[in-house]
Amino acid sequence: MRIGELARRTGVSERSLRYYGEQGLLAPTRTPAGYRVYAESDVDVVRHVRMLLAAGLNTAFIKEVLPCMVDTGDGLAPGCPELLPHLRAERDRMTIAIDGLATARTLLDDVIAATPPEGSDYETWVARRTG
């Protein structure tokens, strides 16, 4: 099938489909005219890619693990045991990122909280705090 059909059947834009191809996630063949030709199985590949993307993994990582993933019917499961350490490492990176944002948010909360009392004159308030 060509890109238009795959896009319709997966709900993924043609733009994204071409991008996945550039990233090595999809390997469509080409017609003499240069049109991309996808296999029936690519419908599932695209679904898997979307799931992993939604799970926060980047295309480079997905490219590596995709071949080892098995479709369980309701989701994806690691088909190779040596995948777990990498998946857990990825999870740890997310935790670090989340913690970083949490502290950033707390700091921003402090700035927001240091605001003049309701109804007070802003100019005067600023002058008193500025010295």
Place this chain on the structure above:
DNA sequence: GTTCTAACA
């Protein structure tokens, strides 16, 4: 009408 590449307010 569909797809391709390349480029960007």
Place this chain on the structure above:
DNA sequence: TGTTAGAA
């Protein structure tokens, strides 16, 4: 990622 221009 969306969108669009120009060509096939």
